[in-house]
Structures are given as C-alpha cells and as structure tokens.
Amino acid sequence: MAKILMKGNEAIAEAALRAGATNYFCYPITPQTEVAEYLAKRMPDYGGVFLQAESEVAVGNMLFGAASTGKRVFTSSSSPGISLMQEALSYMAGAHLPCVIINIMRGGPGLGGILPAQSDYFQATKGGGHGDYRILVLAPSNLQEAVDLTMLAFHLADKYRNPAMIIGDGMIGQMMEPVEFPEKYVEEELPVKTWAATGASGRKPLIIKSLFLDPNALEHNNILLKEKYDQMAKEEVRFELYKTGPKNRILLVSYGTMARICQTAIDALEAEGISVGLFRPISVYPFPHSQLREEISRPNVESVLTIEMSMGQMLEDVERAVAERKPLAFFGRTGGIVPSPEEVIEQIRKLLDAQPAPRKAKKA
Amino acid sequence: MNQFEVTMAGFGGQGIMLAGQLLSYTGLKDGKNVVWIPSYGPEMRGGTAYCTVVISDIRIGSPIINTPTCACVFNRPSFDKFAPRVKPGGLLIVNSSLINVSTDRKDLTEIQVPATQIAIDAGNGRATNIVVLGAFVGATGVVKYDTLISVVEEKLGKKKELFEINRRVLDMGYKIGRERAAQRSHA
Incomplete structure (x- = not known):
C-alpha cells in the first residue's frame, strides 16, 4: 500500500481497526480526541462497537466486560482519564484479560495541562493501579512506529492475556506524517480463547474474576502473573x-x-x-x-x-x-x-x- | 536541499492548517519525508494559529522547529511573532494586504504578497492561503509546482467554481513568488 499522510491520533485508530479491534470505549479528552472522532466514523464500517461512556471509570469497566468475551477491545485517553481507569486495569490484569490502552500523555500532576509530556512513565510501567501487577508498555517515536506498535499491542495483549499500553504524547497525537498500512495484518497464530465467556451452551459456565479469598489461590495467581512478566522480559524487549x-x-x-x-x-x-x-x-x-x-x-x-x-x-x-x-x-x-x-x-x-x-x- | 522548514501563521479561519497540509501532501507525493505539526494549546478566538511543515531528504528528527527556514505570515501578530525567528539567510513571506510593515532584518529575504486582496479580487477572500502557498512554492521550489497543482485539485477540486478561483490565485501567487525570487538573485 502507498504511504498516506495522517494525523497521529487517526493513524493509531486506523491501526487498531486493521488489527481486528471490534470494541472501542472512550471519553473525550485533549490531546487524543481525534482517535474517538475517527472511530465514530469508521467503526461501523468494520461492524464493531463505538461507545462514548459517561466517564473514564465506566470506560474501564466496559473494557473489562467486553474483554471477557474474547473480543479485541481498546480505549484511548490522556493522563487524568487513564488514572480513572486504573481500577479496571488492575482487575483485568488479575483476571488475565487482554486489552489495549492508548495514553496520549499530557503534563501533570492533577488536571495539569494539555501540552506534550512524558509524565505517566511511572504509572504505566510500574503497575498503575493497586495490586502486584504489570502491563506491557510500548512507546513509539514516529507515526509509522505508532501504527506498527498499536497493531503489535493487540497481538501481545492476546499472547499474554494481559493489558498492553501505548504511550505517546501530544506531539505523536497531533502531528501528521506519512504512514503505510500492511495490505493484510498478518500475525503469529494465537491459541484459541477457551477462556472467553461466549455463552455456556454445551459446556460448564466459565468464571472470570480477580477475587481469590484463599491466600494460596491468590498467591498462585500472582505466581502465574510473574511467569508472564518473566516471559515478556525474555521475548518482548525492544x-x-x-x-x-x-x-x-x-x-x-x-x-x-x-x-x-x-x-x-x-x-x-x-x-x-x-x-x-x-x-x-x-x-x-x-x-x-x-x-x-x-x-x-x-x-x-x-x-x-x-x-x-x-x-x-x-x-x-x-x-x-x-x-x-x-x-x-x-x-x-x-x-x-x-x-x-x-x-x-x-x-x-x-x-x-x-x-x-x-x-x-x-x-x- | 537537505531539509526545509516553513512555519505558516495567521488567525483562525485563514486556512493556515490547510495550507500546511497541502504543502505536506505535495512533499509526500514528491517522495520527500514530511512532518506537519499544528500549534495546539489553549487559544482564544481571534488568536494566532500556526503550523510548521518540515520537508526533508533525510529522516526527520525533531518535529519542533524554533527557527524555521521560512515563515509565511498572514496577519500582524504572526509577523511580530515569527519574523524574528526565521533562520539567517531565510525567507519571510508577508501577506501585505493585512500587514503594513516590513522587517528591518537585513539577513533574510522578504517577499510581500497582497494575498488577501488577490483572493478577494478573484472572488473568494478565503483563498488567501492558496495565494501564499503559490508564492511560497514559486519562491523556493521546495516542491514541484505541478505536484502542488495536482494536490490542490485532488483536495479542493470538488466544488468546481471554488476550485477555478483557487487554481487561478495559485498561479498568481506562484508568479509573484517566482519573479521576486528571480529579482533577488539578479540584484
């Protein structure tokens, strides 16, 4: 495919569609609102769901619910909005659910400003919400890379059954650069999502949860998570x-x-x-x-x-x-x-x- | 040319962002590396809007350009803000219909274009940006003029009447830019 000139936010949105994302939940915030604007237009062409929620807290829980069904789900927001989603991200990490989060960071702390910053590195890379967990975080420095890494993030989220995040700043979101999309998104084959809650006819109901009242069961879950992070450290360093x-x-x-x-x-x-x-x-x-x-x-x-x-x-x-x-x-x-x-x-x-x-x- | 940077500045509604985008599309079509960056931030109505376009033969590093090779200024506040920032030896294109001063810098070339007047005379005051774009390409040759024409047609060709005006003022701007640049080199 030929190179086309696109705004960063739009290129990221298009990349997500081409990676097979079908469910997008959002709440507008500068400097990433064009992601939502673009998807409001384009998502119906792909037969997917575009939903503007009442708040970022709701977005987080919608992601949690939709991710449980095995769909490719994602959201985009900016620093204060991402903070509001942290509870759900912690639940999703605990429940081994894939999901992609785009954080087009702005200056903080608090409501901060709307201009470019790399203010959320700690939040992104050290867990973000409560509990003992990590999410996989990729940081593009140009728009072609933003496209490639967004597509990759969906693959890695599924591969590890773990949330994956793209962090950029207002410059990545707002600038225009030539980008090229692959004719067809080819990715390594992934195991069938036997864990997905797709209806229990003909099988036992599945339970997707992050609640483990038995300390041994909870520790076991933490050990499973740690094994994933160790595997990421071996295979996903870029x-x-x-x-x-x-x-x-x-x-x-x-x-x-x-x-x-x-x-x-x-x-x-x-x-x-x-x-x-x-x-x-x-x-x-x-x-x-x-x-x-x-x-x-x-x-x-x-x-x-x-x-x-x-x-x-x-x-x-x-x-x-x-x-x-x-x-x-x-x-x-x-x-x-x-x-x-x-x-x-x-x-x-x-x-x-x-x-x-x-x-x-x-x-x- | 290794790398050329141009900042376009004016007030909201003068088509600053579009002019920059048309130039970026043209650069891309010419096979160059391009980056377009808008000013985004809190602005009040009637404030300045600007964008910067980088056109390069090499990989573009910083998209933030504090001292561009060229500035095209559409109104007085933009003149005051960006004329001092142009690199020594650079180019300043001034919309002289709305700016009645000229720079006292001796280390750059200034081209005055009555862009808004040309656009109004042609039947559409909103085509100011197209006049300036023509003048910029005429003066610098940073992108191929034929490519620019094809991009303007592609992006603005839907409404035939408006396109004809745009096409006409693009030529007028281009001629002014080319002539002034030629005078400069013969001076």
Missing part, C-alpha cells in the same frame, strides 16, 4: 540504537518524541566532530535493562545522559541498568514544554566541558 559506536563519549537514553529531538541534536554535534550515541527503549515495560547495560559498559562511554519530558521517571530504570558503572546525568522539561535540539546540545556540551577529553596514553 529498543533502537542511533549512531552508537566506539567514538561515543556520551550515550543518551531517551524515548518517544524526546528521542527524535535527541537525534537532531546528535546529527548537529556529529557535523562538528562530536560523537554522541542514543539508546532508545521502545518497550518501556519490559525495559531493556541488560541491553542498556551492555551499551553503557563500552570503555569509550564516559557518561550517560537521560533526557525526558518529566522530572526523571525513566531515569530510575536507567539507574538500575547503569548501577553506578558510569556517571549519570539527567535533563528534563515538564509542564508541556518540549526541549529543543539546541537545549539538548547545550546539556551535552556542559557534560563534555565537565569531563576533559581523555588523553591518549603515552607510550612507555
């Missing part, structure tokens, strides 16, 4: 390296929109003969800890600079990977302010000035 190599003195770690801005900064510095590399996590849960550790361990890397549109959230995962092997620095802007490439360059220069270039070893 990341990209940009201009990494033996000449890098500094390695940047950044994801999503922020990573593209870092790429521009890296290109500009390269033209001056300064070599900087970028490690970009694509899956932020599971986080590519060991892959990042390998990159920062190279002898030429003098320090690691994490850059986010937050006060330092992914930073904690980077700290875990680096584990004091190399000096760590951080730069972040918040509140909807997107750092410019010039600001990133300034931070890199500061860091380089603070650590004079290593002298070449004299011959004995």
